[in-house]
Amino acid sequence: MAGDIAVVTLGMLAVAAGIAVFVVDSMARATFALLASFLAVAGILLALDLVYLAVVTALMMTMEMAVMAIFMIMFMMNPAGLMPMTMVHNARGSAVAGASVFTVLTVGIWTIDWPARQGTQPDDATRQLGESIMGGHMLVMLVIGIGLFATIIAGTVLATQRGRYDRFGPELDARRPHDPVAGGLPR
Amino acid sequence: MPDMTTPETVATSVAAWGLLPAVALVVAVALALGLVFAALDRVVVAGGDANAMAGPSRTVVRWLVKQRRTTLAPDRLLWRVATGAVPVLAVLSMAVVPIAGRTLWSTSADLVWFNAMEALLWAAVWLVGWGPNAVHALVGGYRFLAQGLAYELPLMFALITAGLAAGSLRTTDVVAAQADLWFVVTMPVAFVVFLASAAAFAFWGPFAAPAGADIAGGVVSELSGVERLLVEAGRAIFLGASAAMGATLFLGGGSGPWLPDALWHLLKTVLLMGLMVVAGRRVPVLRPDRYVEAAWVVLVPVTLLQALVVAVLVLSGMYA
Numbered sequence: 001m002a003g004d005i006a007v008v009t010l011g012m013l014a015v016a017a018g019i020a021v022f023v024v025d026s027m028a029r030a031t032f033a034l035l036a037s038f039l040a041v042a043g044i045l046l047a048l049d050l051v052y053l054a055v056v057t058a059l060m061m062t063m064e065m066a067v068m069a070i071f072m073i074m075f076m077m078n079p080a081g082l083m084p085m086t087m088v089h090n091a092r093g094s095a096v097a098g099a100s101v102f103t104v105l106t107v108g109i110w111t112i113d114w115p116a117r118q119g120t121q122p123d124d125a126t127r128q129l130g131e132s133i134m135g136g137h138m139l140v141m142l143v144i145g146i147g148l149f150a151t152i153i154a155g156t157v158l159a160t161q162r163g164r165y166d167r168f169g170p171e172l173d174a175r176r177p178h179d180p181v182a183g184g185l186p187r
Numbered sequence: 188m189p190d191m192t193t194p195e196t197v198a199t200s201v202a203a204w205g206l207l208p209a210v211a212l213v214v215a216v217a218l219a220l221g222l223v224f225a226a227l228d229r230v231v232v233a234g235g236d237a238n239a240m241a242g243p244s245r246t247v248v249r250w251l252v253k254q255r256r257t258t259l260a261p262d263r264l265l266w267r268v269a270t271g272a273v274p275v276l277a278v279l280s281m282a283v284v285p286i287a288g289r290t291l292w293s294t295s296a297d298l299v300w301f302n303a304m305e306a307l308l309w310a311a312v313w314l315v316g317w318g319p320n321a322v323h324a325l326v327g328g329y330r331f332l333a334q335g336l337a338y339e340l341p342l343m344f345a346l347i348t349a350g351l352a353a354g355s356l357r358t359t360d361v362v363a364a365q366a367d368l369w370f371v372v373t374m375p376v377a378f379v380v381f382l383a384s385a386a387a388f389a390f391w392g393p394f395a396a397p398a399g400a401d402i403a404g405g406v407v408s409e410l411s412g413v414e415r416l417l418v419e420a421g422r423a424i425f426l427g428a429s430a431a432m433g434a435t436l437f438l439g440g441g442s443g444p445w446l447p448d449a450l451w452h453l454l455k456t457v458l459l460m461g462l463m464v465v466a467g468r469r470v471p472v473l474r475p476d477r478y479v480e481a482a483w484v485v486l487v488p489v490t491l492l493q494a495l496v497v498a499v500l501v502l503s504g505m506y507a
Contacts, residue, residue, distance in 0.1 A: 126296070182476070
C-alpha cells in the first residue's frame, strides 16, 4: 500500500516536473526540472525494489543533465543564458504531439492484458531483469556498445577543427604539440 | 569464481535498532566525522594546539549568527535548493557506510548508491555556482564540472574494483570478503584513486580550484551565514564519509584484534583522515586544465589495469 502511494505520488511529481520544463523561463531551471522528473522516476524504481536501476538512473541522469546544462547554455542565442527564454517552439504542434503520445502510452499501459506473476518474487529483481533482457543477447549488446563508442570517437575526430598537422607542424616533427590549452603532461 | 550468495546476512541498523535511532545515529556520526575532519585540517594547516582544534566549532557558531548577504537578481530557488542539497547528499552517502558493522540500509547496489550521491553533488555544486548570478561563483561551478568529468571514471573503476573482488556491491559483503586479506594489499591503486577522488568531489586540498583563491572563493564566494555553513559542512562530511568508506572498502572495515569492531573502524577512519589531510595539504592546488589531461591519459588506464589485475586474481581464486 505504501509502495502504491509512493509510485502514484512520484509519478505525478515526474509529470509535473516534466511540464515545468516547458513553463520555466531559464535554461538552468528547465534542465534541473528535467532532472527532478528523472529523479522521481528513479524513486519509482526504488519503490518497485529495483535498487540498482534506481541508483544508476539517478547517477546517469544527474551527470547527463549537468553536462547538458553546460552545452545548452553555451549554444543559447543570448550569451550565458541569463536572459529569459522558452523551451517551446511550434507550441500548438508540440502540445498535440505530446498529448497524443501520452494518451496512447497511458491507454496502452492500462488496457494491455499484463501476465500475472508466476512463482515468488526473486531476491534480487535487478539480476533477473538483467538476465531476461540481456541473457541471450550479450554478444549483440557488446558489439553495439563498441560500435557506439567507435561512432562517438569518429564523430569527435570529424568535428574537431584541429588535426595533427596543426599540433605537430606540416612535417609532424614538432617535439611538443602546439595546443591552445597546454594540458598537464610533459609531452 | 567467488561465491555469489551473501555469506551471512547482516541486518541493517534500521532492522536492528528501529528507524529513528538508526537515522539519528547516522546523522550524528556524519556530523562528528565532518567536524573531526575539519579540526584535523585546521591543525595541519595552522599548527596544532587545542585552540586550533576548536576552530571549526567557533566558525560554525559564527556562520550561524552572521547576517546573510545576497546578490543582484539571484536564482533564489535553485540556489537555496543546491546549498541545502550539499549536506543532505553527504549524510545520505553515509547510509551505506557500516557503523558498528551495520549500514542504515543494505541493498544489492550499495557502492552505486555512494557513487550516485556524489554524482548528485555535481548538480548541487554547479547550481551553487549558478544561483547567485555572479561571475566568480559561476566560473567555480564550471571548474567543478570539468574536474568532475575527469575524476568520475577513475573513481567508478576504483569502486567497481572493490566490488569485483567481493563479488557483491553490498558494503557489508565487501567487509566480509576482506576477512583474510585487506583489499588495500591487492588494489593499492584503487585505494589511492578513491581517496584522491574523495578530495576532488569535496573540492578540497589539491582539487580546491572550484573554490580557489584566484577566483575569490569560486563557488562559495557569494555564500554567507547559514548557507556557507551548509555547503562547508557538506564538504567536510563528504570527506569524513569517504574516509569511513575507504576504511570499509580497502582496510577491512571493523576487523582487528582485541578492540571492538566499531572502535577499529573509527581508528582506521581517523587514520585515513589524517593521511588525507597531511598528504593533501602538502600538494599545491592543481589547475583543472592540467589535472583533466592527467586524469584521462594516466588515471583511467591505470585504474582499468588495476581492475584487470583484480579480475585475474578473482578468476585464480585469490578472494574465494
